[in-house]
Amino acid sequence: MRDRLLALIAGLLFPLAFAPYDLWPLLLVSIGASFWSLRHAPSAREAMLRGWLYGLGLFGFGVSWVHVSMHDYGYMPLWMAIPFTAVFAAFLALFNSLAFYASWRLGRSALAFAGCWLLIDWFRGWFLTGFPWLYAGYALIDTPFSPLAPLGGVWLLTLSAVLLSAATAECAQAGRPRWTATASILVILVLTTVSHALSFTRPAGPNQKVALVQGNIPQDLKWQLSMRERTREIYQDLTAGIPAGHLVIWPESALTEFYQTLTDFVEQEGQLLADRNSGFITGIPWRTLGDTGVTYHNSIASIPLTDDAGQERVYHKQKLVPFGEYVPMQSLIRGLIPFFDLPMSGFTAGSPEQPNLSALGHTIAPFICYEILYPELVAQRSHGADALITISNDAWFGTSAGPLQHFQMARMRALETGRWLLRGTNNGVTAVIDHHGKVVDELPQFTRDVLYSHYQPRTGVTPFMATGVWPWLLVSGLLILAGWALRMKSPT
Structure with a gap:
């Protein structure tokens, strides 16, 4: 119950990283806490539930404004508009549920978690015409990470945010730094530093x-x-x-x-x-x-x-x-x-x-x-x-x-x-x-x-204009494969 509540609270923190609040460090806290909750899940089914609770907090708070158009201008009574919005948020939360389930099955590593997160985000932006809202990378528009955008768009920023947060949580949880998590953090920080000197x-x-x-x-x-x-x-x-x-x-x-x-x-x-x-x-x-x-x-x-x-x-x-x-x-x-x-x-x-x-x-x-x-x-x-x-x-x-x-x-x-x-x-x-x-x-x-x-x-x-999302979908796939390989090497 405690870890389920952690997942829900972590999801509620996520929208606070975006406008109009702009508390972007909470993005990293939110993702790190969600990964912590995932790592403690005793089964894939439990991981799926925690992912859904995380998504419910994220979208329940993050897109709660949808009811305004329904009630104020769509002439839908409030008693109907609020449940409609809740159902919409519950549906969107299924994408997070899927990402948590897949990453648990693939070994619960930061690598697999980040790869699954990005692939599911991309799928959410495409499925049934897509709902490309509240990708994690958007919260980094006014941060030192922003020069990554011309390289890989919001996708690279999202991947960096998730991998950095999850790798940090993994290092803290393991008691000693895991070399893959440490290497991930270093790669992101070096790439971000180099990106500041680039112009396209x-x-x-x-x-x-x-x-x-x-x-x-x-x-x-x-x-x-x-x-x-x-x-x-x-x-x-x-x-x-x-x-x-x-x-x-x-x-x-x-x-x-x-x-x-x-x-x-x-x-x-x-x-x-x-x-x-x-x-x-x-x-x-x-x-x-x-x-x-x-x-x-x-x-x-x-x-x-x-x-x-x-x-x-x-x-x-x-x-x-x-x-x-x-x-x-x-x-x-x-x-x-x-x-x-x-x-x-x-x-x-x-x-x-x-x-x-x-x-x-x-x-x-x-x-x-x-x-x-x-x-x-x-x-x-x-x-x-x-x-x-x-x-x-x-x-x-x-x-x-x-x-x-x-x-x-x-x-x-x-x-x-x-x-x-x-x-x-x-x-x-x-x-x-x-x-x-x-x-x-x-x-x-x-x-x-x-x-x-x-x-x-x-x-x-810019490189992103030339290549689009495909290189980062490929990187996500490689991260998932690496996470699965780590699981095969050390199942515990």
Whole structure:
């Protein structure tokens, strides 16, 4: 019972390492304590239970903000929203349960534990479209370990955090340092030290001024028909005072009407800005009439929409949020509860073959809200891009930790790719992040304002952009094999 409680408490500590708390040393304590609990498990079944309890604490606390969108904006009663969130957390905890079970079977070494952890994290980010949230490496964005990100992305940071924590716990538990654990710690510390001297991208031109417009339109009003004209006025008025020479960015679904309905308004705004030597990028819903009927997209467009070659400069979101942007098995569950009928929950995913956007002579890799959390997607689209842009509407989650966690994780993409990131949102956090993942400028949440800043175009390819996750999945496999070999050599 004591070790089960330890696993649960260790899981509850895990989210405190992330925004908005940022107590990152607790990440190492949490992982180390969970490994200690695993090592003391008398059976694989008990290890599985302790892993589930750890995951329950981790996700029960870490994603508790999910109930906000269900209750406040999905019109689900609180007595229903909280159990729904609990079931979601309990499901996610199964991934930790699987990692604990596998590592116990493979010998309960720090090597096997770290390898299993990373493989299961990767699987969680892929299975059923994935939930790539709260990877351990994100908590290290503002630590001395952060230069590891261009080498191996959040995956290398996660692997390092888990292996360092578990190896330290293993040394302490064994009573004398085990050579594999000691060697693991030394390798991580040496690699981290060396990474501080490495640089993979370089400036590709002068700084460009940017203006990010934060409309701060309340979520409970945003989608009302009566708010459409007022929304256009808000963004129009905020944009009118922006000086010449800026790249102007409006957030995700800044306008809640389809581009095809607002073509004249949007193109007029784009032309006014072009006349002042400015560029214009906006999030906007999109409607397409094809051979199979009408499809709808969550999109971002560079205006004027058509470039000199006659190509449309628009990107349709690829990674859609289940129940928020599309409803799985909608023929069965639409209408059961209001949450399954949220505004704009009938989108179609865009093609992976879409080109990046262009504005003011720069190529910009676009990402909409949730898809900035997919490391490989961002790494792949960053080739040839001068900068990254992500637009979002985190108003669905109110004043909870969700939007701040999202912002922290978005910053990792800038660090992984060595590119500046421009982040435009409806109500925060609107910010500009440099190629080291550091916040250059930001607006306070829940304010209606324009963020004036700049970004530096950059070129070059980081190792993570070149290789993605595969080398670290291979390393994880080798760690698991090494852990299994140690078990065969010394079963006790």
